[in-house]
Amino acid sequence: MNLDFAFLTPQVLSSYVLKGFAFSLQLTLVAMLGGIALGTVLALMRLSSKSWLALPAAAYVNTMRSIPLVMVILWFFLLIPLVTGRPLGAEMSAVITFTLFEAAYYSEIMRAGIQSIPRGQVAAGYALGMTYGQTMGLVVLPQAFRNMLPVLLTQTIILFQDTSLVYAIGAYDLLKGFEVAGKNFNRPVETYLVAAVIYFVISFSLSMLVRKLQQRIAIIR
Amino acid sequence: MPMIEMKNVSKWYGAFQVLADCSTQVEKGEVIVVCGPSGSGKSTLIKCVNGLEPFQQGEVRVNGISVGDPKTDLPKLRAHVGMVFQHFELFPHMSITENLVIAQIKVLGRGKDEARERGLKLLDRVGLRAQADKFPGQLSGGQQQRVAIARALAMDPICMLFDEPTSALDPEMINEVLDVMVELAQEGMTMMVVTHEMGFARKVAHRVVFMDQGRIVEDDLKDAFFGSPRSERAQQFLSKILHH
Numbered sequence: 001m002n003l004d005f006a007f008l009t010p011q012v013l014s015s016y017v018l019k020g021f022a023f024s025l026q027l028t029l030v031a032m033l034g035g036i037a038l039g040t041v042l043a044l045m046r047l048s049s050k051s052w053l054a055l056p057a058a059a060y061v062n063t064m065r066s067i068p069l070v071m072v073i074l075w076f077f078l079l080i081p082l083v084t085g086r087p088l089g090a091e092m093s094a095v096i097t098f099t100l101f102e103a104a105y106y107s108e109i110m111r112a113g114i115q116s117i118p119r120g121q122v123a124a125g126y127a128l129g130m131t132y133g134q135t136m137g138l139v140v141l142p143q144a145f146r147n148m149l150p151v152l153l154t155q156t157i158i159l160f161q162d163t164s165l166v167y168a169i170g171a172y173d174l175l176k177g178f179e180v181a182g183k184n185f186n187r188p189v190e191t192y193l194v195a196a197v198i199y200f201v202i203s204f205s206l207s208m209l210v211r212k213l214q215q216r217i218a219i220i221r
Numbered sequence: 222m223p224m225i226e227m228k229n230v231s232k233w234y235g236a237f238q239v240l241a242d243c244s245t246q247v248e249k250g251e252v253i254v255v256c257g258p259s260g261s262g263k264s265t266l267i268k269c270v271n272g273l274e275p276f277q278q279g280e281v282r283v284n285g286i287s288v289g290d291p292k293t294d295l296p297k298l299r300a301h302v303g304m305v306f307q308h309f310e311l312f313p314h315m316s317i318t319e320n321l322v323i324a325q326i327k328v329l330g331r332g333k334d335e336a337r338e339r340g341l342k343l344l345d346r347v348g349l350r351a352q353a354d355k356f357p358g359q360l361s362g363g364q365q366q367r368v369a370i371a372r373a374l375a376m377d378p379i380c381m382l383f384d385e386p387t388s389a390l391d392p393e394m395i396n397e398v399l400d401v402m403v404e405l406a407q408e409g410m411t412m413m414v415v416t417h418e419m420g421f422a423r424k425v426a427h428r429v430v431f432m433d434q435g436r437i438v439e440d441d442l443k444d445a446f447f448g449s450p451r452s453e454r455a456q457q458f459l460s461k462i463l464h465h
Binding site for chain 2: 118120121123124126127128129130131134138139142143146
């Protein structure tokens with residue numbers, strides 16, 4: 001095998017890959033923040049005693065978790081223009097799809113986190129005159145979030161890897177950047193190799209970070 | 222008008238009746254102790270007072286306001302009914318000071334400085350001023366429970382509910398908590414206390430309520446209760462709890 005990486009100069013990297021890399025990071029970040037926010041709402045709905053809140057949330061989460069992500073990406077991209085009459089653009093479509101999809105996974109994590117908080121904490125919040133919203137926002141969610149931070153971040157690492165699935169709708173992400181460069185210089189093996197190394201380095205260092213964090217943030221009980 | 226009034230309160234978990242026709246009242250400035258064997262419904266009863274436990278029948282009024290009425294603003298009512306729990310339930314992610322000020326600020330709308338001043342004053346009162354910046358996990362059980370009492374007092378409660386406040390404590394820590402409670406009682410705080418600490422009852426209680434199997438079996442003045450409880454069940458209970 002004859003590998004030659006010489007063509008991958010900083011200029012080539014910045015003109016082909018940088019834009020895609022920025023989009024992959026942006027997609028990960030937005031889908032994480034949006035997904036955790038929406039996921040927390042879904043978790044609270046599922047834990048509600050009111051079935052008109054719990055059932056739709058459960059249906060949403062179970063549906064999302066039962067469909068392959070790449071199909072959701074594809075269908076959302078294809079369906080939205082049919083409904084609204086105009087295309088959304090691959091990048092925008094990807095951001096919305098990932099947020100909606102990841103929310104299902106984050107919601108399961110948040111649900112476990114909320115359930116890990118002793119019921120007495122809720123009672124204490126109420127007994128001090130707090131409303132449901134205050135009890136959740138000030139007492140339960142901060143603790144649940146803290147307990148679950150390592151798991152939330154681990155899910156985010158998976159999310160980062162999954163962003164490469166936007167190839168299905170042709171969005172310009174990190175992988176796409178390397179793919180285009182590989183085609184232009186006729187060196188696809190080299191570019192895919194470097195792409196793999198970059199995904200590995202980022203994901204692996206993030207999971208090391210999670211491990212460090214895990215030891216530091218435990219609440220003293 | 223009594224501070225706390227319970228009329229024929231009944232509650233079921235499914236088919237199981239946990240409270241049966243419970244009636245009692247606590248006058249302003251009165252201290253009543255609720256005792257009875259475990260599973261007799263004491264904790265459930267006291268949690269009905271501030272609506273932490275819903276009940277299906279009967280009426281509970283605190284300072285004239287009906288707790289069971291769906292139109293009642295429960296958070297507003299609870300803000301002035303202090304409650305102390307068996308497992309303290311301090312918020313572990315907040316410092317002691319934050320525990321003391323959070324509800325004052327968010328529920329009562331007090332300013333930060335005012336809330337802090339009030340909180341630290343009460344912390345001083347329970348003898349824990351030095352622990353202000355620590356976290357609950359760094360305190361002993363007895364200290365945590367004293368902070369929990371201070372946290373409830375910071376809301377300027379019209380009455381205080383204690384749900385087995387010393388049951389989760391190591392024996393050597395029980396007295397530091399009871400001392401704070403005795404002091405409160407002697408200052409005229411209206412208190413309803415679920416406890417097995419008969420020494421506390423003898424010292425400061427005006428009345429003792431004895432529960433068994435979800436019913437209030439005795440509701441006597443303290444001297445009558447300790448002198449000669451009428452029901453056989455209460456006699457048995459007392460002889461077990463006093464002679465060991």
